[in-house]
Amino acid sequence: MKSAVCTPDSRIALSCQIGAVKWLRWNADQIAQARRQPVAFGGEKLPISFLKHADEQTVLALWTVLEAIETADLQDRSFDSWGVIASPSFFGRLSIAQSVRRYHQEGAWGISPQLIPHQSLHAMSGTISQALRIHGPNFGVGAEPCAGPDALLLAAAMLYDGQLPGLWLALTGYETEWIPAADGQHPTAPACQALAVALTPDENASGTRLRFGSAGPQAEKESPLEMSPAFSLELLAEEMSDPCRLPEGRWRLSDSHWIEFEAVLGVEKNLS
Template sequence: MVAATISRTALVVCCRAVAHSLIRAGVAEVSALRRQPGRLRAGTSPVPLLRHADDQTVVGLAAVLLAIEGSDLDADRLSPWGLVAAPRFPGRARLAAAFAQYAVDGAWGVSPHLVPHDSLHSMAGTISQALKLFGPNLGAGGESDGAREAFLAAMALLGDGRLPGVWVVATGWVPELVPGRPGVVPAEPGPPRHQCWGVALALAMPHPDWRGPTMRFGVGGGHPREPGAPFDAIALEEWLAVPSDEGRPPRHAYWSLGEGVWIELEEVGRPAGPAMQGGRS
């Protein structure tokens, strides 16, 4: 089934939101997730995969695995899927330290693992390896609005109609890990000052029997609720996390991606099932 349709006013790409999760992890929790991010496919060990990975890659993978665990998705049947990942300022703190070390010791003082693990596409590549995905994987954005760009890329991949589904993963630190700022890593016990968040969303091609959340991407022609709220990946996941009840009126949500592009979510009432569960904080 082709996911994209053209109306007289807009190009609309439709898909199913079949799994989702949100993770918030402090510095210590990220270390624990690095050792065990979740249930991986047989034969995949997290230790070599994540030993040198950026913290956001660790949290992004954990969010994807949590979404799979709380859904009806079969991890062994995801191989044809694509993946778009949007880390926010990936490797920022580590690269700042590496530049300072390079000034002292030259190239011999810098780890060769920084390039493959702290680049924009590193998260997408690592998660694809963990899930054994053979569809396209790419990084998007890299700055504060990276999640918006990731959903734009997912829209393009789904609109092509050749992929059964696409994972969208967005991550970031709150507050941002700014190099050289005191207190970047909390030393005192208690609630961590910095948290890394990760949102994972599985978008699948339309199906006539689907009664869960449906996502529509629109390009051009405007939207009846224009202008929409600025896009927020966390708000989108939290909307999906609200349990659905049979008989409840349909729910709608709408965000603007800018430049005439919008996202609309719709969910008709249905029994809450494992496919719509997820979330960790």
């Protein structure tokens, strides 16, 4: 990945367009309700059981992507050849804890074999790919807290060679760590946040441009992705979606990589 992103002759390694952005914050009841709702895309509805065994972060991530599509008026666009990168936080911890408790109470009959594939690191990106009928690459990244910088670096590497027409990036995480109670009670899960971003090759369209850089001066401010998860996703969504209030300076992803945002007014194509 580093060989793809780092270029010795230029500090700007890649520029891409932010085509859609959506941030959601849902509690456990909202996620449970969304799980039971039919998922529709491209005029087709998926089976009502599509999200039955999905992790809570997967449910929220998918609905965030769907709302991003609706907000950006991309319902008629095909994402067939796009890629998907999903970066959850402590993925599967809540579902596994609940399943272990059911196993102790009900035995093996209380556990579904669907638990394993739906709690793997790539389950979130795979679910989004299925819902949007995407046949491009999809990867789960990190799963530890604040893995967003790793996901952004992987997004840069995947877009660098120009083979993908676009990429969906989904970042999720609970506002506080969910810890099962020692007395066996089922505490209420904390609120969960999700950020969905559509990245496309830079075509000088009006909106917000995301630029990835390497080497050179260190980032001038700490990345919001390294702050408390309670604020980072919302802050990043606000700054990506409003070209009029973009942050100044570079935002550090690692010791040698950074991102910066730029408002683009758009360039008219010469048709003559």
